[in-house]
Amino acid sequence: MDADELTTTLEDAGLSPYQADAFVTLLGLGSASATDIAQASVVPDPRIYDVLRSLEENDYIETYEQDSLHARAHDPAEVLSDLRSRASRFVTAADEIEERWSRPDIEGHKVSIVKRFDTVLDRADELIRSADHQVQVGLTPAQFDELSDALAVAHDAGIDTKVCLFPATTTEPTLPSTETLAHTCTEARYRDVPSPFVALVDRSWTCFAPHAESMSQYGILVNDRTHAYVFHWYFLTCLWEVHDAIYSTRRNEPPITYVDMRQCLRCVEPLLDEGATIGATVHGFETDTGRELSVAGTIVDVTYAGVPASGGQQTPLTQLAGKASFTLESDHGTYTVGGWGATIEDLEATRTTIEAVER
Structure with a gap:
């Protein structure tokens, strides 16, 4: 110089x-x-x-x-100390500018568009660790490795955690071991087609990014129940419903817990048709007041907009896409119970546990 x-x-x-x-x-x-x-x-x-x-x-x-x-x-x-301190502040300011440019203030927005996938992954990690009810995530094995610690935290806290794995390219990936899946999720499935990254947390947050080979690289962070509901149906129809499980802790005998109303109805309906008595506990919220509560009782009826399956077949998911609920009789009265986004029912269930089935 x-x-x-x-x-x-x-x-x-x-x-x-x-x-x-x-x-x-x-x-x-x-x-x-x-x-x-x-x-x-x-x-x-x-x-x-x-x-x-x-x-x-x-x-x-x-x-x-x-x-x-x-x-x-x-x-x-002293002069050198002052100059070096100033230099350090300039470097810190540069880092902060870069961070703010790539990651807008999440709390001030319902929908944020970000430029870096790392931002999406970091936010998904934070949200998964703090989940209260459920996590649904679709990701590659490499992304699974990045989020495995957060998924383990949620799993250990009793959060219903569903994982769909898919390849980053057309090359067949190495999937996590059964032991690893046992520590990180409730159920895992595999889709053999590269897909976008998506993480859904507690029916409110969505973290989304196109797959690595997409022409457009960006990320979306959504803090909105309506938008999250749309991504939920993408997860159900594209990443979950048509693919076989590679790992599952789901029980065939009570107690059996459901966080998805439609999955619950598909299992409950045949039992009611057989005349079974189904004891259940519902955890959720009153739709008119938002008050959290738990109610135990007996499921006596199911209601949905579609046409029931015939010949003892399970009702297809498409027939449950509209109104879907069940009626619970308890010592405190009769409740209609809906799932995600329930408005006309008495309760929105976040978790339904089938406690007993008497045939």
């Missing part, structure tokens, strides 16, 4: 042009009279004394009398 560049840098650090030039000049001279400094620099003679005194006040130099006013550069330790 030459003298001119050093002078300019010191100006950027807060010195005036005259102060910066006088200090750089004095560094070259070692010590000199005020007159000699003025002659060797661009500082006018009438200004040199004020400039030197201001530099002394800021610990850049020290002055002394020797027939006339002289000056020499001060021990640079």
